[in-house]
Amino acid sequence: LTVSPQPSSALDAALIEIERSLGPSQVATDDEIRQRYGHDESEAVPHAPDAVVFPATARDVVEVMRVATRRLIPVTPRGGGTGRVGGSVPVAGGIVLSLERMQRTKAIERNDSIAVVEPGVVTGELHRQVEAEGLFYPPDPNSAATCQIGGNIAENAGGPRAFRYGVTRDYVLGLQVVTAEGSLLKLGKRTFKGVTGYDLTSLIVGSEGTLAVVTEATLKLIPKPEAVATLLAFLPDVRSIERATIAASTGGVVPRCVELLDREALTIARENALTPLDDGRAHAMLLIELDGDAAALARQVERCGNALTQAGALKVVSASDPVERERLWETRREMSRALRARARHKLAEDVVVPLSRIADLIDACQTIAQACGLRAAAHGHAGDGNLHVNFLWDRDDQTAQAQRAVRKLFEAVIAMGGTLSGEHGIGILKAPYLGLEQSDELIAVQRRIKRLFDPYAILNPGKIFG
Amino acid sequence: LTVSPQPSSALDAALIEIERSLGPSQVATDDEIRQRYGHDESEAVPHAPDAVVFPATARDVVEVMRVATRRLIPVTPRGGGTGRVGGSVPVAGGIVLSLERMQRTKAIERNDSIAVVEPGVVTGELHRQVEAEGLFYPPDPNSAATCQIGGNIAENAGGPRAFRYGVTRDYVLGLQVVTAEGSLLKLGKRTFKGVTGYDLTSLIVGSEGTLAVVTEATLKLIPKPEAVATLLAFLPDVRSIERATIAASTGGVVPRCVELLDREALTIARENALTPLDDGRAHAMLLIELDGDAAALARQVERCGNALTQAGALKVVSASDPVERERLWETRREMSRALRARARHKLAEDVVVPLSRIADLIDACQTIAQACGLRAAAHGHAGDGNLHVNFLWDRDDQTAQAQRAVRKLFEAVIAMGGTLSGEHGIGILKAPYLGLEQSDELIAVQRRIKRLFDPYAILNPGKIFG
Numbered sequence: 053l054t055v056s057p058q059p060s061s062a063l064d065a066a067l068i069e070i071e072r073s074l075g076p077s078q079v080a081t082d083d084e085i086r087q088r089y090g091h092d093e094s095e096a097v098p099h100a101p102d103a104v105v106f107p108a109t110a111r112d113v114v115e116v117m118r119v120a121t122r123r124l125i126p127v128t129p130r131g132g133g134t135g136r137v138g139g140s141v142p143v144a145g146g147i148v149l150s151l152e153r154m155q156r157t158k159a160i161e162r163n164d165s166i167a168v169v170e171p172g173v174v175t176g177e178l179h180r181q182v183e184a185e186g187l188f189y190p191p192d193p194n195s196a197a198t199c200q201i202g203g204n205i206a207e208n209a210g211g212p213r214a215f216r217y218g219v220t221r222d223y224v225l226g227l228q229v230v231t232a233e234g235s236l237l238k239l240g241k242r243t244f245k246g247v248t249g250y251d252l253t254s255l256i257v258g259s260e261g262t263l264a265v266v267t268e269a270t271l272k273l274i275p276k277p278e279a280v281a282t283l284l285a286f287l288p289d290v291r292s293i294e295r296a297t298i299a300a301s302t303g304g305v306v307p308r309c310v311e312l313l314d315r316e317a318l319t320i321a322r323e324n325a326l327t328p329l330d331d332g333r334a335h336a337m338l339l340i341e342l343d344g345d346a347a348a349l350a351r352q353v354e355r356c357g358n359a360l361t362q363a364g365a366l367k368v369v370s371a372s373d374p375v376e377r378e379r380l381w382e383t384r385r386e387m388s389r390a391l392r393a394r395a396r397h398k399l400a401e402d403v404v405v406p407l408s409r410i411a412d413l414i415d416a417c418q419t420i421a422q423a424c425g426l427r428a429a430a431h432g433h434a435g436d437g438n439l440h441v442n443f444l445w446d447r448d449d450q451t452a453q454a455q456r457a458v459r460k461l462f463e464a465v466i467a468m469g470g471t472l473s474g475e476h477g478i479g480i481l482k483a484p485y486l487g488l489e490q491s492d493e494l495i496a497v498q499r500r501i502k503r504l505f506d507p508y509a510i511l512n513p514g515k516i517f518g
Numbered sequence: 519l520t521v522s523p524q525p526s527s528a529l530d531a532a533l534i535e536i537e538r539s540l541g542p543s544q545v546a547t548d549d550e551i552r553q554r555y556g557h558d559e560s561e562a563v564p565h566a567p568d569a570v571v572f573p574a575t576a577r578d579v580v581e582v583m584r585v586a587t588r589r590l591i592p593v594t595p596r597g598g599g600t601g602r603v604g605g606s607v608p609v610a611g612g613i614v615l616s617l618e619r620m621q622r623t624k625a626i627e628r629n630d631s632i633a634v635v636e637p638g639v640v641t642g643e644l645h646r647q648v649e650a651e652g653l654f655y656p657p658d659p660n661s662a663a664t665c666q667i668g669g670n671i672a673e674n675a676g677g678p679r680a681f682r683y684g685v686t687r688d689y690v691l692g693l694q695v696v697t698a699e700g701s702l703l704k705l706g707k708r709t710f711k712g713v714t715g716y717d718l719t720s721l722i723v724g725s726e727g728t729l730a731v732v733t734e735a736t737l738k739l740i741p742k743p744e745a746v747a748t749l750l751a752f753l754p755d756v757r758s759i760e761r762a763t764i765a766a767s768t769g770g771v772v773p774r775c776v777e778l779l780d781r782e783a784l785t786i787a788r789e790n791a792l793t794p795l796d797d798g799r800a801h802a803m804l805l806i807e808l809d810g811d812a813a814a815l816a817r818q819v820e821r822c823g824n825a826l827t828q829a830g831a832l833k834v835v836s837a838s839d840p841v842e843r844e845r846l847w848e849t850r851r852e853m854s855r856a857l858r859a860r861a862r863h864k865l866a867e868d869v870v871v872p873l874s875r876i877a878d879l880i881d882a883c884q885t886i887a888q889a890c891g892l893r894a895a896a897h898g899h900a901g902d903g904n905l906h907v908n909f910l911w912d913r914d915d916q917t918a919q920a921q922r923a924v925r926k927l928f929e930a931v932i933a934m935g936g937t938l939s940g941e942h943g944i945g946i947l948k949a950p951y952l953g954l955e956q957s958d959e960l961i962a963v964q965r966r967i968k969r970l971f972d973p974y975a976i977l978n979p980g981k982i983f984g
Contacts, residue, residue: 163760164872164903188770208713219711221720222688237960243870245685245902246937247674247724248944248955249982250964254687254720258713277770294629303811304654304743345769345821348814355811404709406630436711471712478714489714494703497970498716504966516715 063146066123067103070147073115078153080104089130089148093195095399096138096480101128101148108153110228110236110267116149117265118234120510127232128512129261131171131203134195136402137479139207139260143514149265151202158268160185166225166242167271171202175209178271187273190217190308193475194388202266208258210475212309212341215435217274219475221257228268229256232506242270255501260477261512263505277343280308281353281372282380285365286334290314290411292364293336297407297434299363300340302355310435311339311384314414317429320390321383329383330367336414338434339384387431388440395427395444399454401461404438405470416464417441424457425450438474462488483518529612532589533569536613539581544619546570555596555614559661561865562604562946567594567614574619576694576702576733582615583731584700586976593698594978595727597637597669600661602868603945605673605726609980615731617668624734626651632691632708633737637668641675644737653739656683656774659941660854668732674724676941678775678807681901683740685941687723694734695722698972708736721967726943727978729971743809746774747819747838748846751831752800756780756877758830759802763873763900765829766806768821776901777805777850780880783895786856787849795849796833802880804831804900805850853897854906861893861910865920867927870904871936882930883907890923891916904940928954949984 071079080086081103091098107113120127126146133140142148155172162185169178175189176196182189192211193199199209205227210219226240240246240253256264287296297310313321315335322329329337340360342352349372357368371377392398405413414430421428421443432439443457462472462485472482472489486495499517503509537545546552547569557564573579586593592612599606608614621638628651635644641655642662648655658677659665665675671693676685692706706712706719722730753762759778766773779787781801788795795803806826808818815838823834837843858864871879880896887894887909898905909923928938928951938948938955952961965983969975 161872161874163764163874166872208717210711214711218684218688221717222684235959237963238957239960241870241937242935243872243903243937243940245676245680245870245899245904245940247941248938248948249952249961250729250967251674251687251720251724252960252963252967254717258717263716275767275770275772279769298629301741303745303814304741304809305811305814306741343770344810345771345814345818347817348769348771348811351813352811404707404711406627406632406709408627408629433711437709438711469708471707471709472714474709474711475713482714486715491704493701494705494718495715497703497718500970501716501718501967504963504970 062123063102063125066119066125069119070105070116074105074107074112078106078108078112089150090142092133092135092138092140094136094138094481096141099141099143101142102145104148104150106150106153110230113230113265113267114234114236116147117230117232120147121233121508124508124510126510126513129206129265131200131206132174132195132198134199135203135207135479136400136476137481139477139479139515141480143480151200154267157181160187162187165273167273169201169269169271171200171266171269173201175199175201175204182273183276186276188276189223189271189273191220191223201269205257205266205269206259206261207475207477210433210438212311212433215310215433216306216308221254223272224253224257224269225272226270227253227256227266229264229266231264232508232511240270244272260479260515262502262515263511279346279349279372280341280343280377281349281370282377283340283353283357283368283370284380285338285340285360286330286367287336287338288333288364288366289335290414293338293410293434294407296338296360296363296365299359300356302359305352307340307342309339309341312431312434312439313337313384313387314430316427317387317431320394320429321387324386324390325383334366339380384431391429391442391444396446397444397454399443399458401441401458402473402476403441403461403465403470404436404474405465405468407437409468409470410434410437412468413439413465417461420457420460420464424453426453426457433474436474478516480514483516486517528589529568529591532585532591535585536571536582540571540573540578544572544574544578555616556608558599558601558604558606560602560604560947562607565607565609565611567608568611570614570616572616572619576696579696579731579733580700580702582613583696583698586613587699587974590974590976592976592979595672595731597666597672598640598661598664600665601669601673601945602866602942603947605943605945605981607946609946617666620733623647626653628653631739633739635667635735635737637666637732637735639667641665641667641670648739649742652742654742655689655737655739657686657689667735671723671732671735672725672727673941673943676899676904678777678899681776681899682772682774687720689738690719690723690735691738692736693719693722693732695730695732697730698974698977706736710738726945726981728968728981729977745812745815745838746807746809746843747815747836748843749806749819749823749834749836750846751804751806751826752796752833753802753804754799754830754832755801756880759804759876759900760873762804762826762829762831765825766822768825771818773806773808775805775807778897778900778905779803779850779853780896782893783853783897786860786895787853790852790856791849800832805846850897857895857908857910862912863910863920865909865924867907867924868904868939868942869907869927869931869936870902870940871931871934873903875934875936876900876903878934879905879931883927886923886926886930890919892919892923902940925951944982946980949982952983
């Protein structure tokens with residue numbers, strides 16, 4: 053089933069009904085707002101919706117979905133708009149359903165170690181709220197300052213701390229969702245464990261807003277680590293990344309992050325650094341972060357540093373003071389922006405390979421980029437084998453080469469036993485490549501699940517399966 | 519759709535086809551074997567299947583499912599038969615599909631930190647294999663010596679170490695499954711991260727063999743902790759369990775286990791102990807286990823012990839020597855058996871409540887037991903709020919009271935924001951109570967998913983939804 057362009061009479065009627073029910077301040081159709089909600093932070097071509105609706109409650113969402121189903125109006129749910137694959141771009145028009153006004157933290161249950169939140173809560177804000185209670189919500193996508201929990205759930209967001217602590221799905225215990233047809237369902241549990249029935253919670257997490265709209269989430273929290281320390285290790289060659297990453301888990305203690313800058317990224321970082329990073333010999337840099345009990349941590353940093361040196365590191369520096377730690381993070385955090393300043397065009401991909409293939413992946417990026425007349429730089433979550441590969445070019449007529457490079461990259465990643473996306477999702481930008489990773493039969497099963505949840509194909513149409 | 523009792527001609531024809539394809543040594547129809555595969559380790563009424571089939575490869579499973587679909591023969595997949603809710607009892611007859619001969623560990627990739635296993639691998643055997651490589655597979659159901667990974671995946675098995683490390687689902691990266699209609703599908707990934715498409719892997723985990731047959735699993739491993747220490751804390755009253763459990767996570771370091779014996783369980787443990795456990799004043803005992811870097815651990819044990827004392831513990835003992843640790847574990851490990859020896863009848867439930875309600879749960883067990891003329895004892899995974907509640911009675915005519923007690927227990931658990939099962943599943947024994955926890959609409963969605971995967975309802979019929 054696909055939705056044909058909705059006749060404007062159906063759309064107008066739907067908007068009148070929604071406005072009558074939700075109130076006029078919750079429906080916007082003026083050009084400026086429509087434009088603003090027509091793009092995300094990816095290279096996906098913007099597409100302004102016909103209207104933006106701002107529900108304040110789950111009942112509002114139920115009402116919108118009922119009307120949309122009755123009138124066959126496409127609905128694209130939207131969080132902070134920080135997506136990297138066009139997942140919240142309303143390619144079929146219709147309604148953008150922005151959850152930003154549902155931004156209450158309904159509860160932080162300290163002793164039960166859970167938080168109950170609405171989807172519009174900004175992730176960084178949740179971090180602050182739970183940390184004030186001595187608790188910790190590990191997922192930390194780079195966009196934490198502006199992205200929202202609802203979007204994190206839709207994309208199963210990760211971030212540096214995923215190496216030790218896992219991704220969003222690992223912290224979603226239960227969900228309240230509204231189906232395409234407007235039913236309110238409570239999925240999952242409030243407890244850490246629970247195996248009653250099928251795990252629909254995990255199915256909704258990462259479904260990119262194509263199966264249901266999340267209106268509330270119950271999140272698992274853990275105790276806030278007492279202390280944190282950060283190390284930088286400068287490595288002589290790309291082959292030592294694997295060895296150093298394994299060495300960083302000394303004594304069975306897994307670092308919370310193992311982040312990487314490859315040679316090209318490190319070169320740019322050096323040029324941007326206010327104080328020299330190293331003597332220029334290194335071909336890669338790892339940023340490692342450990343956390344835990346304060347006294348144990350000092351010893352762990354020493355052990356980890358020694359292990360990194362033994363694994364071949366040319367230089368290791370560490371910091372446990374927050375200000376110093378922030379300085380060590382700066383090069384890593386600013387890399388995406390720094391790369392953008394280096395070329396007129398940048399295409400960033402988010403691929404994953406087994407750790408044993410990470411050097412092969414970095415080599416492949418350079419080979420592919422050269423063959424296509426582009427430059428490449430990679431950085432990201434080395435511990436998880438999850439790299440953000442950037443192709444850079446300056447001439448407007450090189451777009452086709454960049455597309456060719458991306459396809460070659462995906463083919464190489466799949467051949468290495470990897471996956472197309474580690475944390476950004478498929479959205480519209482990667483939809484054409486889904487068949488590289490998944491069989492027709494597996495895609496067909498997923499399409500049947502999509503149809504089960506959304507029989508009229510009105511919920512975020514065009515995503516994942518194209 | 520339900521399957522009517524299959525005419526024996528269809529069954530005979532199916533078995534002839536399967537035997538021709540798999541070989542005669544892989545199909546058994548003699549009484550002794552049929553009886554042996556007609557029960558699990560629960561109180562579920564045994565039901566002998568018409569035949570037991572022992573596939574050796576995924577192709578064999580494909581063949582069995584194709585024939586079963588064509589002839590409409592029920593198929594009940596089976597692992598180690600250690601289930602506690604009748605999940606592998608073939609209530610509709612037909613074929614038991616025992617995966618025990620698919621017991622190869624196909625790969626342990628040390629640097630990628632994954633294992634690729636067939637479903638018949640015994641969980642305890644996997645523990646030994648990966649630990650020999652310096653790696654660790656955390657899920658540790660009590661039946662690890664005989665249960666199989668395939669069964670663990672079907673039930674999303676937990677165990678004591680789940681408090682820190684999570685449950686089976688958290689370690690299943692990818693699956694190869696055979697659908698009811700005999701298609702072979704590869705789900706998920708080989709990497710720690712990956713968000714390509716819907717998470718069907720997580721959907722299959724915990725689906726109790728009702729959606730597909732697992733023929734291979736790719737499991738996430740972590741580094742083996744360098745050292746382990748065990749503590750026992752004797753608590754003055756049931757209200758201090760919550761406080762002591764929270765106190766055990768000092769410095770943000772989460773213990774890998776926080777296990778509980780309630781007053782009645784502790785009384786039995788004292789009577790069975792070869793050396794005195796305590797002076798008899800305690801009303802509850804916690805077993806806490808910490809792991810990590812060896813040097814850090816000694817200090818952590820001291821901190822944890824002090825925190826437990828501050829939280830009200832009457833006595834704390836600890837051990838880090840393996841033999842001594844095993845002695846501390848003994849009372850906890852033998853509890854299920856010890857309880858069985860105390861009464862002619864024992865009904866064990868596996869409920870979960872938020873940690874803040876754990877004292878209320880223990881009180882409720884006693885109140886319910888008394889009202890129904892039974893005795894009750896609870897033990898289990900206090901950290902997760904997951905207790906195994908045992909009702910004990912001696913007279914054969916008290917079964918109805920026990921059933922009444924179970925329903926009251928489930929009602930109390932749901933009222934506390936808990937769930938019917940933490941790690942055993944629903945199977946047939948809890949199927950009548952599913953509606954206490956889940957709405958009709960949520961159950962209907964799950965039934966539609968069941969139908970999508972198994973249109974002729976031949977895969978483990980009668981489970982979860984009754």
